[in-house]
Amino acid sequence: MSPTSPVRTRSAPLTARRTAYRPGLLVLTFAGEIDALTLPILERELGAAPPGTTIVDLTQVEFIGLAGARALAAAAERAGTEGRRFGVVANSRTLARLFRITGLAAVVPMFASLSDALRELLSAGVHDTAC
Numbered sequence: 001m002s003p004t005s006p007v008r009t010r011s012a013p014l015t016a017r018r019t020a021y022r023p024g025l026l027v028l029t030f031a032g033e034i035d036a037l038t039l040p041i042l043e044r045e046l047g048a049a050p051p052g053t054t055i056v057d058l059t060q061v062e063f064i065g066l067a068g069a070r071a072l073a074a075a076a077e078r079a080g081t082e083g084r085r086f087g088v089v090a091n092s093r094t095l096a097r098l099f100r101i102t103g104l105a106a107v108v109p110m111f112a113s114l115s116d117a118l119r120e121l122l123s124a125g126v127h128d129t130a131c
Contacts, residue, residue: 013032013033013038014030014031014032014033014034014038014041014042014061015030015031015032016028016029016030016041016042016045017029017030017031018045020050023052024050024051024052024053025052025053025055025122026049026050026052026053026054026055027054027055027056027057027114028045028046028049028054028055028056028057029057029059029060030042030045030056030057030058030060030061031060031061032060032061032062033061033062033063033064034061034063034064034065034067034068035063035064035065035067035068036065036067039065039067039068039071042068042071042072043071046071046072046074046075047075049075049079049084049086051082051084052084052085053084053085053086053087053121053122054075054079054084054085054086054087055086055087055088055089055114055117055118055121056072056075056086056087056088056089057088057089057114058088058089058090058092058095059089059090059091059092059114061090061092061095063094064095064098066102069098069099069102069104070102072088072104072108073102073104073107073108076107076108076109077107085121086108086109086121087108087109087110087111087117087120087121088108088109088110088111088117089110089111089112089113089114089116089117090110090111090112091112091113096110109121
């Protein structure tokens with residue numbers, strides 16, 4: 001019998017970083033994969049978003065499953081109901097396609113960069129063009 005290597009069940013675990021740029025502005029940066037095993041991490045972080053503006057940065061996410069897309073849609077709807085602003089940064093063609101196919105793009109504002117998201121979401125709430 002020859003030695004075998006362990007089979008990897010996923011390429012990257014999900015990590016989450018919370019950055020409060022100022023009161024009322026939270027950026028959640030995720031890296032890795034959002035699948036059935038890591039979905040609780042995404043849901044926990046989205047559920048703990050404070051009042052104000054929340055931006056979810058998925059630029060370091062390699063994969064997101066349908067359950068992850070649903071969790072983002074639910075968070076966006078919850079934010080809208082509560083009068084908060086919410087957006088997603090995703091610069092991958094794969095994620096953009098998933099968002100279009102699932103209809104998430106119609107529910108969640110999607111941006112190609114963090115600077116775009118900050119500019120659009122903050123100007124929508126502040127009505128001040130000077131930065």
